[in-house]
Amino acid sequence: MRLPYNYKEDAVRNIICVNNLYKLYRIGDSAVRALDGVSFCIREGEFCAIVGTSGSGKSTLLNMLAGLERPTRGEVVISGRHIEKLKEDELVRFRRENVGFIFQSFHLLGTMNALENVALPLTFRGEVRKTRMKKADRMLELVNLGKHKMHMPNQMSGGQQQRVGIARALVADPKIIFADEPTGNLDSHTSEEVMRLMQKIVREQGRTLVMVTHDPHEAEYADRVVHIIDGKIVRIQENRRDSENENK
Template identity: 85%
Template sequence: MEAITVKNLYKLYRVGDSAVRALDGVSFEIHRGEFCAIVGTSGSGKSTLLNMLAGLERPTKGEVVINGSHIEKMGEDDLVRFRRENVGFIFQSFHLIGTMNALENVALPLMFRGEAPKSRLKKADRMLNLVGLSRHKKHMPNQMSGGQQQRVGVARALVADPAIIFADEPTGNLDSHTSEDVMRLMRKVVQEQGKTLVMVTHDDHLAEYADRVFHIIDGKIVKIDVNTPEICDGGERV
């Protein structure tokens, strides 16, 4: 079964008397355990598409099927439950809580699921080890670099063991060297944890870490590139 299937997806916005097509008949499939990048300039429709996949916006028309569930047909309560049980998010702005240390920030999604404190902190501890922050567990966000904060963000996205991770410009606030480190980490997570990762970016270079790259222009997928294993694994660029 595919992780994500999108069929004939449209999103229209009213602007005065006219309608703007943010998505214009998009169809594709994403396989389980695949890292896909959606690449486009500002206004191309890439963020709207990510919001549709995550159930944060409803399509005007079309289908979004995730792990066999039609999320476009779900009510709000069912959507909230579905996201909590199936989806992890990595944000551009980290969205860490400043009054919590790294361990507490990572454990937060498990608190919303009603998990006991001892259990959720144990899982958060393991995730911080996974992302290379074993020495920063007690650090507050303002005591960490941008790259370290984003690693906390990756750990938080993973802690509830979601099948799918959505990343919205995850390196947008990082310098180029740190961006490469975070991309290698995300690539490693996909390979070792068997996650499906969908990333939105405007950066063609960062998209080279993905297995496939969906190029979106004016709400349409105009091209899909398949990257070679050498590039995907962060090897020498050719």
């Protein structure tokens, strides 16, 4: 099967490619196609938004890209590896070494302060406490929370908690960050701040960020927008990447 966007020639730039991706769920005697032949690529260092309404298949697609669900059929190639072929322990290791996650519900541990929450992924990698805390401190400074590092989650606003979540996603130096409705629990003003922060991180650090959202306005912060309806990509939109767009 031929991958889109001239995958072979552009492999250095494309960090993620999916080809002819299907996901079928059985409901009684019928089958529901959550993904229906999806093919596209995401470039290295790109901010890509996947936009669709509830039930469009966007979250299923994100789970496929992150290796959290296996496709019924098709290919998911990340950094040259077919992750749909990896065993479960290989997938866990792959995510730990290459991927960071930002969640809608923050998922911070209430018994840990901001610094400890950010350092948590490094614990699973076996790094010593001193190194973990130093890296976590640097990430909190990056998201402008240096003065809040000893605060517990219940002492921080929703926006501050999400910034902690972003710092935690970055601390292990992942190649790719997946964000699932990252502003879903925030007010509009705080949502704008979080979106600008994520855009800045992509620009300044060369991260690849893949975000799922139902909000077309938030998708304007992305370099490219994949519109999905009923499990099919209906349009891929290129956004302007200039100083005006970056500073809004």
